[in-house]
Amino acid sequence: MKTIITACSLALGLILASTAALAANTFPVTAAPEGAEVYIISPQNGDQVTSPFTVKFGLKGMGIAPAGIEKANTGHHHLLVNVKELPAAGQPITADKQHIHFGGGQTETELTLEKGTHTLQLDLADHNHVPFQPNLVSEKITITVK
Numbered sequence: 205m206k207t208i209i210t211a212c213s214l215a216l217g218l219i220l221a222s223t224a225a226l227a228a229n230t231f232p233v234t235a236a237p238e239g240a241e242v243y244i245i246s247p248q249n250g251d252q253v254t255s256p257f258t259v260k261f262g263l264k265g266m267g268i269a270p271a272g273i274e275k276a277n278t279g280h281h282h283l284l285v286n287v288k289e290l291p292a293a294g295q296p297i298t299a300d301k302q303h304i305h306f307g308g309g310q311t312e313t314e315l316t317l318e319k320g321t322h323t324l325q326l327d328l329a330d331h332n333h334v335p336f337q338p339n340l341v342s343e344k345i346t347i348t349v350k
């Protein structure tokens with residue numbers, strides 16, 4: 205019995221260790237091409253909009269590729285809604301209501317937000333959803349939903 209327990213805790217220890225390795229920084233980081241630029245075409249900083257509204261994504265000096273497709277100098281957009289801290293380097297960007305992935309290669313979206321003030325920012329990431337180095341983010345804009 206004691207041997208079984210020891211074997212089990214050993215196995216568990218190995219699993220925990222490999223999970224920790226994954227949680228640490230095991231994703232390769234893609235270098236951002238020089239001169240690349242991400243920006244929000246519309247709405248513009250300070251705009252008042254009615255929900256739902258369209259957000260158009262701009263990109264210079266790079267191309268768009270769907271998530272999972274590894275191609276030099278390409279990535280896909282992520283829209284950060286009311287996000288205070290930028291996604292961590294070397295990790296895939298979280299996927300939730302505040303971190304919206306456009307893994308299909310979309311360059312615009314229809315957004316529904318509650319009335320009030322919101323911030324929007326784009327973050328381009330590579331085929332693994334990992335931000336580029338340096339991080340390719342747009343200016344953070346503030347809009348008001350009427």
Ligand SMILES: [Cu+2]
Pocket residue numbers: 271280281282297305306307329332333
């Ligand atoms: Cu993504």
